[in-house]
Amino acid sequence: MGGAAGRFPRLAGAALLLAAALAAAGCGRGAPEAALTVWAHAGRAAEREALQAQVARWNAAHPEGRVALTLLPEGAYGSQVQAAALAGELPDVLELDGPYVASYAWQGHLRPLDGLLPPSVVDDLVPSVRAQGTWRGRLYAVAQFDSGLALWARRSALAAVGARIPAHPREAWTAAEFERVLAALAARDTDGAVLDLKLNWRGEWYTYGFSPLLVSAGGGLLDRRRRRAAGVLDGPASVAAMRAVQGWIRAGYVDPNLDDAAFVQGRVALSWSGHWDWPRYRAAWGEDLALVPLPDLGRGSRTGQGSWAWGVTTRARDPALAARFLAFLLQPEAVLAMTRANGAVPATRAALARSAVHAPGGPLHLYAVQLTGGWAVPRPPTPAYPVITSAFQQAFADIRDGVDPRAALARAARLIDEEIEANAGYR
């Protein structure tokens, strides 16, 4: 049993959270000379330093509009912002996770950016990021970068089984072709596990990484027009997509990857993952590394998208100044400095055009194609998203463990629709 020790980590966690929330609230108030208060998540060191450098550059150029930056730990970022919102202590400019834009907008914490940002800045954003930041036809958030999701592959392993290597989502493997590739790879593998689905990650990864498959099969998480999950999430297309994933797992093709090193150690030839694995994988395999679109389950290859975004809160004292700061962050140099630091995909066309790795022929060109060509599906921009992702994560975990996909998805759809109904459709 938990023993005496079990109790303390959680208590300490709660205390820390409280202290951090208090500290954050205190900072929001305690910078009287700053013209703009800005909150962001404290990502990895390189990412954090890139943002701090950009704020320093802005402050040097705009002494009248000085920015005070507060970094909050990523793990509890959402709950800290929620706590501050309840206390009426939100800053002028807020960084937030893409799928939660609608939720914050519905709660009345975000100001529409239409009219605040120059049209040229908005037009320069890649479509995926514009879709992520839009709710009910109005733009609430912009982003410096977006994420890339595809299959990392070892070129030599694919060549050894005579598989073709698709370079464009148009040429993606069909479901049957993908299974043939898996079978051929498994036949030459010692334990038959040749695919890494990052089943060790759980959480938001399940929704980010696998809900695009539903759309590829003709289903999805939510019927956008009716704003209901029933009929789509538990419809035949979505069920078929999840049956396919379950089939790969049942056939023993998927490495459980408890150590997150399946691809780096060469245990598998394919890794279903995102741009963040690029530095590690390149170091392990160099020129042998290939980026392949996710399989096409019938309606074209589809991939995930979405990452951290910026919004102006309804409490902003000077929204025009806040918008100018966002426009500054979206300048190509600022965007590129950030994506060089965190490895993500630049979210403006101007910056994307100047990024060598994403240019045609570059190793990450596929990401640019996917995000600008409409191959990426945003997670549903609705205030119900927290419930949608929780329900889908549980359904995916159950399907992974062998539950009938139809039953698992039906339960998820019911949970989601109950929540939408209880909130009167978020009117």
Place this chain on the structure above:
Amino acid sequence: MRATAEREEARAARLMAAPALAGLALFLALPFALAVGLSFTDLRLGAPRPPTFVGLAQYAGALADPRFQRALVNNLVFAAVVVPVQTACALGLALLLHGRLRGRALYRAAFFLPVVFPMALVAVLWTLLYAPGPEGPVNRALSLLTLGRWSPRDFLHDPAWALPAIMAVSVWQGVGFQMVILLAGLQGIPRRLHEAAALDGAGPLRRFLHVTLPGLRNPLAFTALVTTVLAFRLFDQVRIMTRGGPAGATTTAVHEIFETAYVRGQLARASAMTVIFFLAVLGITLAQRRLAAHRRWEA
């Protein structure tokens, strides 16, 4: 004279208990009262609409949710297995280490060590030990022990094995704590009772049944009660190792309440679940106490 001293003492006792009582009221009684109040509304985390009164709808919804029902059943099964098994193991270890054994202190430290580890660490380590396939350490150990007749399993993703796997981790982590308490109880039993019983011709088994066990009544009742309460609070291992899966096989009431409140933001529903869960645990502990008191009177 004596009455004054007693009154003084009572006053001092009240004074000294005051900070703890205030803490209990502020951090336990008050939040619970709030939870009871919230459970009759439809409050959601961050919703801009003001909450409305919905009567008993949240209770009806919670009780009708198959996942929550499963969670309560899992808690009961977990407690029903872990409490006796862990208590028996602790008693066995305590008896072994009470005797004259070479390196006794070393063994005591070794068995107590898991209690010192944070549960989060224990859960992560055991996830690796339970790794599926013939390479998984537990699978390999079982294969060795059965001379290769064991077919490797994915313990944490197998509906039949996941809950027993978590039970094993819990017992392993918690047994040292009870062992220490029972060991102290053993040392409190006067040697002369054992010597007298031996003189009367009682063998080791009869001395255990009629001297040791009655002497350990209070420590045993205490450890059983504490283990029961901890069994119902089961969360850390589940959150880290299985997230309640496969298909709800390891979910617990606390895990469902956590998911409902902090992941889905349904505070009112989670409050109703908390109240139901509180009443269930209260009933079980009261029953257990009455049982223990009854036995004491019989003896």
